[in-house]
Structures are given as structure tokens and as C-alpha cells.
Amino acid sequence: MDPKLGRMMLKEWVAIESDSVQPVPRFRRELFRMMAVAADTLQRLGARVTSVDMGSQQLPDGQSLPIPPVILAELGNDPTKGTVCFYGHLDVQPADQGDGWLTDPYVLTEVDGKLYGRGATDNKGPVLAWINAVSAFRALEQDLPVNIKFIIEGMEEAGSVALEELVEKEKNRFFSGVDYIVISDNLWISQRKPAITYGTRGNSYFTVEVKCRDQDFHSGTFGGILHEPMADLVALLGSLVDSSGHILVPGIYDEVAPLTEEEINTYKAIHLDLEEYRNSSRVEKFLFDTKEEILMHLWRYPSLSIHGIEGAFDEPGAKTVIPGQVIGKFSIRLVPHMNVSVVEKQVTRHLEDVFSTRNSSNKMVVSMTLGLHPWIANINDTQYLAAKRAIRTVFGTEPDMIRDGSTIPIAKMFQEIVHKSVVLIPLGAVDDGEHSQNEKINRWNYIEGTKLFAAFFLEMAQLH
Amino acid sequence: MDPKLGRMMLKEWVAIESDSVQPVPRFRRELFRMMAVAADTLQRLGARVTSVDMGSQQLPDGQSLPIPPVILAELGNDPTKGTVCFYGHLDVQPADQGDGWLTDPYVLTEVDGKLYGRGATDNKGPVLAWINAVSAFRALEQDLPVNIKFIIEGMEEAGSVALEELVEKEKNRFFSGVDYIVISDNLWISQRKPAITYGTRGNSYFTVEVKCRDQDFHSGTFGGILHEPMADLVALLGSLVDSSGHILVPGIYDEVAPLTEEEINTYKAIHLDLEEYRNSSRVEKFLFDTKEEILMHLWRYPSLSIHGIEGAFDEPGAKTVIPGQVIGKFSIRLVPHMNVSVVEKQVTRHLEDVFSTRNSSNKMVVSMTLGLHPWIANINDTQYLAAKRAIRTVFGTEPDMIRDGSTIPIAKMFQEIVHKSVVLIPLGAVDDGEHSQNEKINRWNYIEGTKLFAAFFLEMAQLH
Numbered sequence: 040m041d042p043k044l045g046r047m048m049l050k051e052w053v054a055i056e057s058d059s060v061q062p063v064p065r066f067r068r069e070l071f072r073m074m075a076v077a078a079d080t081l082q083r084l085g086a087r088v089t090s091v092d093m094g095s096q097q098l099p100d101g102q103s104l105p106i107p108p109v110i111l112a113e114l115g116n117d118p119t120k121g122t123v124c125f126y127g128h129l130d131v132q133p134a135d136q137g138d139g140w141l142t143d144p145y146v147l148t149e150v151d152g153k154l155y156g157r158g159a160t161d162n163k164g165p166v167l168a169w170i171n172a173v174s175a176f177r178a179l180e181q182d183l184p185v186n187i188k189f190i191i192e193g194m195e196e197a198g199s200v201a202l203e204e205l206v207e208k209e210k211n212r213f214f215s216g217v218d219y220i221v222i223s224d225n226l227w228i229s230q231r232k233p234a235i236t237y238g239t240r241g242n243s244y245f246t247v248e249v250k251c252r253d254q255d256f257h258s259g260t261f262g263g264i265l266h267e268p269m270a271d272l273v274a275l276l277g278s279l280v281d282s283s284g285h286i287l288v289p290g291i292y293d294e295v296a297p298l299t300e301e302e303i304n305t306y307k308a309i310h311l312d313l314e315e316y317r318n319s320s321r322v323e324k325f326l327f328d329t330k331e332e333i334l335m336h337l338w339r340y341p342s343l344s345i346h347g348i349e350g351a352f353d354e355p356g357a358k359t360v361i362p363g364q365v366i367g368k369f370s371i372r373l374v375p376h377m378n379v380s381v382v383e384k385q386v387t388r389h390l391e392d393v394f395s396t397r398n399s400s401n402k403m404v405v406s407m408t409l410g411l412h413p414w415i416a417n418i419n420d421t422q423y424l425a426a427k428r429a430i431r432t433v434f435g436t437e438p439d440m441i442r443d444g445s446t447i448p449i450a451k452m453f454q455e456i457v458h459k460s461v462v463l464i465p466l467g468a469v470d471d472g473e474h475s476q477n478e479k480i481n482r483w484n485y486i487e488g489t490k491l492f493a494a495f496f497l498e499m500a501q502l503h
Numbered sequence: 504m505d506p507k508l509g510r511m512m513l514k515e516w517v518a519i520e521s522d523s524v525q526p527v528p529r530f531r532r533e534l535f536r537m538m539a540v541a542a543d544t545l546q547r548l549g550a551r552v553t554s555v556d557m558g559s560q561q562l563p564d565g566q567s568l569p570i571p572p573v574i575l576a577e578l579g580n581d582p583t584k585g586t587v588c589f590y591g592h593l594d595v596q597p598a599d600q601g602d603g604w605l606t607d608p609y610v611l612t613e614v615d616g617k618l619y620g621r622g623a624t625d626n627k628g629p630v631l632a633w634i635n636a637v638s639a640f641r642a643l644e645q646d647l648p649v650n651i652k653f654i655i656e657g658m659e660e661a662g663s664v665a666l667e668e669l670v671e672k673e674k675n676r677f678f679s680g681v682d683y684i685v686i687s688d689n690l691w692i693s694q695r696k697p698a699i700t701y702g703t704r705g706n707s708y709f710t711v712e713v714k715c716r717d718q719d720f721h722s723g724t725f726g727g728i729l730h731e732p733m734a735d736l737v738a739l740l741g742s743l744v745d746s747s748g749h750i751l752v753p754g755i756y757d758e759v760a761p762l763t764e765e766e767i768n769t770y771k772a773i774h775l776d777l778e779e780y781r782n783s784s785r786v787e788k789f790l791f792d793t794k795e796e797i798l799m800h801l802w803r804y805p806s807l808s809i810h811g812i813e814g815a816f817d818e819p820g821a822k823t824v825i826p827g828q829v830i831g832k833f834s835i836r837l838v839p840h841m842n843v844s845v846v847e848k849q850v851t852r853h854l855e856d857v858f859s860t861r862n863s864s865n866k867m868v869v870s871m872t873l874g875l876h877p878w879i880a881n882i883n884d885t886q887y888l889a890a891k892r893a894i895r896t897v898f899g900t901e902p903d904m905i906r907d908g909s910t911i912p913i914a915k916m917f918q919e920i921v922h923k924s925v926v927l928i929p930l931g932a933v934d935d936g937e938h939s940q941n942e943k944i945n946r947w948n949y950i951e952g953t954k955l956f957a958a959f960f961l962e963m964a965q966l967h
Contacts, residue, residue, distance in 0.1 A: 061818065139717060139718060197820075197821070255940060256938075256939060257909065261801075262801075263748060263800035264790050264797050264801055264806075265748075265789065267809065269810070270746065277738050280734055320725070323864040327728060342726035344726045346823065346826070347733070349816075352810040353815070354525065355564075359834060359910075359938060360811075362810070370821075372722065399746060400786075408821055409821055443723065443724075444726060445723025472721075
């Protein structure tokens with residue numbers, strides 16, 4: 040595999056503005072183009088490719104948008120070999136150069152060995168690393184040590200719309216011969232030391248709308264006599280979490296798995312230079328001072344983040360407006376053994392309680408717009424051992440055995456529907472900045488990651 | 504004056520996107536075009552017109568933008584006549600059709616006798632009504648009963664940048680012969696009954712910035728270990744005002760003028776159908792149940808409105824972001840005898856106190872970006888009596904003697920610098936919706952307002 044060719048392909052894929060978060064036709068067209076380019080790449084690799092029509096999506100405002108196809112691809116079906124299925128996604132988070140990107144987010148730009156671009160690490164780079172690994176065997180005219188399947192979607196950042204139904208339907212067809220499922224959609228917790236991930240948090244995303252009327256007011260003409268929606272909303276959002284990060288929704292910690300001595304020991308075994316982590320994150324001070332507390336609050340305790348407000352004044356300058364209708368957005372990261380529906384009820388009841396104390400004449404509506412389960416795996420499965428050996432071969436070190444604070448709901452979904460072992464083998468460094476401005480993947484990670492996947496194929500062949 | 508021509512001119516003026524709030528070159532160019540068109544109109548009316556270069560404006564981000572010229576115009580200088588100076592502004596608040604406008608905000612559109620368009624009532628319509636009144640005398644080949652001066656600016660919505668310096672400089676030149684100053688930049692408090700305004704609230708506009716770093720975070724990767732700026736900001740904004748509209752900043756009510764029996768009687772004399780007002784405002788319920796309380800909380804008590812947040816997620820959809828740096832915006836409407844600098848200190852100290860209780864590692868910066876004084880006049884001045892008579896002539900009724908909850912800082916400024924009587928003669932109906940979506944002026948108000956100004960000229964000639 041020629042590294043130059045690998046970078047060219049990443050450049051081509053990053054250039055496609057496959058934003059699945061902003062529900063507008065322009066980005067949907069880009070998503071369809073992205074999936075077509077990927078299908079073509081896999082076909083040229085010799086895979087049998089099916090692009091599954093996913094129908095369309097009804098948005099809350101009544102608009103209907105087509106869902107990009109999911110790619111199912113198969114390469115080899117030798118019954119004496121194991122079959123590994125790789126999951127990836129090719130949609131990305133929104134990116135706008137005005138938000139603080141130093142380079143055009145849709146033009147892959149190399150600076151000091153870092154490849155900047157939206158989707159570079161989440162998740163176009165890792166998908167291409169897997170494809171590059173397969174290409175390497177092809178280029179060397181070697182047989183693939185394993186049968187390989189791909190399931191590639193274009194709606195991950197929007198909650199993998201309709202994917203679960205497809206996996207359910209393909210459970211006894213596409214997935215029937217699959218032994219192992221590999222996902223590479225998260226990051227290491229270090230800049231240089233690789234990791235294997237055996238658990239992720241879930242996520243429940245809420246909107247709370249407060250409405251006086253569907254038109255704004257002038258703050259001179261109406262200020263002083265209204266129950267202002269922003270005052271209500273700020274009070275509602277302010278009731279969710281305290282300044283130490285503790286969630287104030289009653290009952291929210293009831294189902295969180297109790298902490299055992301054994302579990303604490305796994306955190307102690309992980310190398311994490313807190314000072315370096317804090318510096319690379321460019322954060323003045325974290326909420327906690329020890330490595331163990333930091334890891335536990337990222338992995339095994341829930342967290343609540345307030346994302347923003349829709350409908351209020353959000354531009355530079357000074358507009359003297361009383362917004363008539365505002366929508367607050369926040370989400371709770373869920374951990375084993377929290378239940379999405381229970382959390383939905385707890386949050387709704389809490390906000391209703393807080394709102395009722397205000398005697399506001401406004402209307403409040405709480406909605407959970409996404410509900411994604413947490414996931415945790417058995418780290419003694421064959422492919423966990425194979426991945427460890429491959430890491431030893433390529434990087435000469437033991438991996439960090441980690442969990443991820445982010446939500447990779449398909450991990451949990453695959454385990455529940457397909458009942459096969461799922462492993463997460465991240466390629467990106469801790470400072471890659473997925474979901475934020477100046478997302479990047481290091482050139483080194485992209486190349487070594489390609490080697491890691493190739494070594495993993497060989498180890499799987501031995502262990503199977 | 505032909506009503507058709509009057510409407511054509513309003514259409515032409517509304518079509519110019521003279522937004523002074525959004526500090527971008529495109530809108531600045533439109534502002535310059537707007538001022539040139541107005542200068543040309545006044546010249547064709549026979550006025551001696553000067554367009555005063557106002558230099559440029561330094562923005563907080565370092566950017567420099569040119570300020571549109573102020574028009575000073577004079578029509579007649581007969582020493583036996585009184586001289587009335589009319590102030591108006593031709594800049595507008597931001598308007599975007601996506602925000603809920605039913606028609607293009609920059610295309611004047613008549614529906615059921617209502618002329619919809621940004622600036623139709625605030626303040627392009629009233630400026631044109633004054634010009635139309637002068638044109639009427641010209642068309643009838645009658646001498647103007649008074650000498651007329653115009654001062655027209657293009658930065659009112661952005662705080663009348665640099666206007667005060669100009670008025671100070673012109674105090675003994677342009678303003679030396681001026682006897683009375685008329686402003687028409689507010690609204691009636693009824694749909695059909697005219698009003699004269701003798702006081703306005705001031706405004707102090709604040710930003711409170713909370714910063715962790717200049718880049719956003721992914722809520723999966725960092726949620727649980729950060730002092731999140733949005734949590735800090737929501738707590739800060741939530742500490743400002745309670746659910747009954749009472750401002751919680753310590754000391755803020757200390758300088759508010761005490762309420763007298765006589766003042767209460769002026770509110771009692773005003774006709775205000777609360778039910779109709781509530782319906783036309785499309786508000787379910789106000790904070791207060793009596794006419795007197797409503798009027799007092801709009802005119803003689805301060806109010807605090809939260810306008811929005813810059814830097815957070817403000818679009819449709821679900822983005823799992825922890826904003827790294829957010830700016831909350833709110834303002835306090837000031838009343839006699841509150842002092843802008845005292846309020847600035849009180850608000851800053853209060854926010855610093857609240858922030859310090861949070862032990863947050865983020866940085867907080869409070870700034871007062873606008874500080875505009877409240878204003879109150881003597882309602883026994885000659886021109887108040889002339890305006891009352893003109894209203895009786897044109898509308899056959901006594902005006903409501905009102906104050907305005909909005910800020911018209913130049914009223915206070917003219918009184919302080921020029922030391923001449925200032926009156927506000929609004930033309931627009933209570934439901935015109937200045938500063939909000941679907942701003943309009945009624946065709947009837949625009950035409951009768953033109954007549955009112957003509958009758959006012961005649962009354963002034965008699966009383967002077």
C-alpha cells in the first residue's frame with residue numbers, strides 16, 4: 040500500500056461534505072455521493088457490494104429527507120477462515136470555517152505531520168485504513184487471511200437512523216457467517232500508545248422548548264411585563280447539573296453499576312499522564328485531580344452537557360430582542376446499567392417540577408430526541424486477544440484497555456442483535472478533536488493503523 | 504401629497520438593507536446607499552443638505568468599519584418663524600426571512616391595509632411622513648409655516664455611534680436657531696388612538712463571556728470532567744431575574760424614582776384595554792393584572808431581558824458539543840433616576856459574586872457594551888400643546904400622554920446638549936412589531952401621520 044495513494048484517497052473523501060446532522064437537501068446529496076464513492080472503491084477492491092436503499096426520514100417539522108444507502112460488502116467466503124465484519128461510517132459532524140477552523144474543513148491539509156479535515160479521524164480515516172490494509176494484501180498478491188465483510192453507513196452522527204432495522208433484517212443473511220465485529224470509531228487516551236476499547240457510554244439527547252408566542256418581542260416595548268421564555272429556559276437548564284458536575288435530576292444515579300475493587304484496579308493499570316492530558320486538551324483545570332476519578336467520570340459515571348439554545352439571539356452584536364420561543368438542548372451520557380426510558384421519565388418529571396414552581400404562562404415541551412444505550416464487552420474473547428497481539432507486533436507495546444465516554448450505539452446494537460463479539464480498535468490520538476474545530480488524524484496513526492489492521496488479519500487467522 | 508407616491512418612496516427605502524446591528528461590510532454599504540438616497544430626496548425638496556463624514560468604528564474584534572454619514576438639512580430660515588428640528592434614523596434591526604417573516608422583510612408588501620417590511624415603522628415610515636408633510640406644502644405652493652431642520656442618522660440601532668460628538672460640535676452652529684426638537688421613533692399604546700410621549704427608558708446592554716478554551720469539546724470525550732462554560736453561563740444568567748420579573752442584582756432598585764399619587768393618576772387617565780392589548784400582543788398572560796401595574800412596569804420600573812447566547816449550538820438538530828467559549832447577552836432597561844455607571848458596577852459585582860461561588864476554572868468577562876440614559880420631559884412646553892391641538896384637528900381626539908419602555912437615547916442627549924424642548928410624536932400603532940418579525944406600518948397611520956405633521960407645522964406657527 041502506497042502511503043501517498045492512501046493520503047490522496049483520504050483527501051478525496053474529506054472533500055465530500057457528508058454532514059448528516061444538519062437536515063438540509065444539499066448535505067444529503069453529498070451523503071449519497073459519499074456512499075457511491077465508497078461503494079465504487081470497495082468494488083474495485085473485488086468486493087461484492089450491495090447499496091441498501093434506506094428509504095426516507097420524517098423530520099419533526101414535517102419535512103422528509105432521503106436516508107443515504109448503507110453499504111454491505113463481502114470479500115472472500117472461504118469456510119475454513121474466520122469472518123470479520125468491519126463497521127464504519129462516512130457521515131460527519133457539521134463544520135464551518137467561520138467557527139474557528141484554521142484550514143478549510145473540507146480540504147485535507149497536512150501541517151507538521153497532521154492531516155486536518157472534517158471526518159479525518161471520525162470516521163473516514165479509520166475506514167480507509169481498513170481498506171488500505173486489504174489493498175496491501177491485494178498489492179502483494181497474497182490471499183486475505185480472513186473473510187472480510189463491511190457495513191458502512193452515512194447516518195451515524197444523526198443517530199444511525201434506520202440501521203437497527205437493517206441489522207435485524209440481515210441478522211440471518213449478511214451476518215450469518217460473521218464471527219467477529221470490529222469498529223474503529225473512537226480515540227486512544229494517549230498521543231502515542233494504542234488502545235483497545237471494551238465499553239462505551241450511551242446518550243440521551245433532550246430538547247426543552249419554552250414558548251410564549253411564535254414571534255419575538257422588542258425588549259423595550261415588552262420588557263417588564265412578560266414571563267420571558269429565556270428566563271424560564273435558563274432556570275430549567277440551570278436546574279440540571281451543579282458546579283461540580285453532579286447531575287441534579289432525582290433518581291438519575293440509582294441504576295449506575297456499583298463500583299468494585301477489581302474495577303478500580305483496571306483504572307490504576309492505565310498509564311495516563313494527567314498533566315500531559317490537561318495540556319494537550321488545553322484545559323486550565325479538570326473537575327477532578329486523580330487519574331482514577333477522571334477515568335471513572337469519563338467512562339463509568341453519567342455526565343450532563345448543555346449544548347446550546349435554538350431560537351435566541353446567537354450572532355455578534357447587540358440585538359434588543361425578547362425571543363418568543365426558545366429550545367434548550369442538553370444530553371446525558373448513560374453508563375451501565377442505566378435505562379434510556381427510565382432516564383427519559385426522570386428528566387421529564389424533573390423539568391416539569393421545576394417549571395411548575397415558576398408559575399409561568401409559557402408552554403414547555405420536553406422531548407428526548409435520541410436515546411442510545413451504553414455498551415460493555417467481555418475482554419477475554421478471541422478477537423480481543425488477537426488485537427492485543429497485533430498491537431504488540433506493530434507498536435511493540437501492550438495496549439491500554441479502555442472504555443470510551445462517547446456513544447457508539449452500534450456496538451451495543453451488534454451485540455444485542457447479532458450476538459457476536461464486538462471490539463473497538465481505535466486508530467486516532469487523544470488530541471484528534473473529533474466533533475470540534477480543526478479535527479485531524481496524524482499521518483503516523485493513519486499509516487501505523489493500516490499496518491495494525493493487516494497484522495490483526497494475520498493474528499485472527501492463527502487464533503481462529 | 505399623493506399617497507401612491509408616498510408608498511412608492513417607502514417601498515424604495517425599505518428595499519435598502521440598512522442593518523446597522525450586524526457589523527459586516529455588506530450592510531455598511533447598504534447604509535451608505537440609504538443615506539445617499541435620503542440626502543438626494545431632501546435636496547430635491549429644496550433643502551440645503553450636508554452629509555457629515557462620521558469616520559469609522561473600531562469593533563471589539565479589531566475590525567474597523569466606516570460609519571454612515573449623518574444628514575444635516577435646512578429648509579427655510581425666516582427669523583420671524585419658529586424652527587423645528589426633526590430627528591430620524593434610517594438604519595434597521597436585522598431581518599431574515601428564515602426567522603419567521605411571512606413576506607420578504609426588504610420588499611414592502613401591503614396586506615389588508617398593512618405595509619409589511621423591515622423599517623416600515625422603525626423608522627423609515629415616520630421619516631418619510633415628515634418629508635411627505637413638507638412636500639404637501641411644496642405641492643400646494645404654500646410657504647412652510649415653520650423653518651425646518653433635519654438630522655438623520657444611520658446608526659441608531661447600534662447605539663447612535665459618534666452622534667453625540669457631532670451634536671456637541673454642532674450645538675452652536677446647526678442647532679443654534681433650533682427652538683424645538685421632534686422625534687417620531689416609537690409607537691402608540693393603542694391600535695387607533697394617537698399619543699404623545701414625554702419619557703423613555705434607557706438601556707444598559709451586557710455581555711458575559713465564559714471561556715474554557717477557544718475550541719469546542721466533544722461531549723462524549725470530555726463530558727463529566729470539565730467545568731463546562733454553558734453550565735457556568737446558565738447559572739450566571741439564571742441569577743439575574745426571578746420568575747416574577749424582579750431583578751435580583753443587589754441595589755438595582757435603589758435609585759428608582761419614588762412613586763407619587765399624582766403619577767399614579769396619570770396612568771389611571773390612560774385608556775388601555777388590557778384584554779385587547781393582550782390579544783393583539785398574542786400573549787397568554789402578563790406578569791401583572793392591572794392597567795396601572797402594566798404601564799408602570801413598562802415605563803417607570805427597570806426590566807431585565809436575556810437575549811441569547813453566542814458561541815453555543817444554535818441550529819436545528821442534535822449536535823453533541825460542549826461549547827468551549829460562550830457569550831451571554833442581556834440588558835436592563837433603565838428608568839429615572841438610575842445611573843448607567845452605577846448599574847454597570849452593580850451588575851459586574853453581582854456576576855463576579857455568583858461566579859466565585861462556583862469555583863469554576865473558566866474565565867469570566869463582563870462588559871457593558873451599550874449604556875443609554877433614561878429621559879423625561881416637561882409636558883407643558885409649547886410644542887407639547889401644539890402637538891395636542893394638531894392631534895385634535897386630524898384625529899378628533901385627545902392623545903394618550905405616555906412614556907415609552909424603549910430607549911430613544913437621543914431624546915435625552917438633545918435635552919442635555921442642545922437644551923431645547925424635545926417631544927416624541929409617534930405615528931405607528933401598538934401592534935407594528937418594530938424589532939421583531941413581520942414589522943409593519945398601517946397605510947392609515949402613514950397617511951394620517953403625514954397630515955398630523957402638516958397640522959403640527961400650522962399649530963407651531965400660531966403658538967410661536
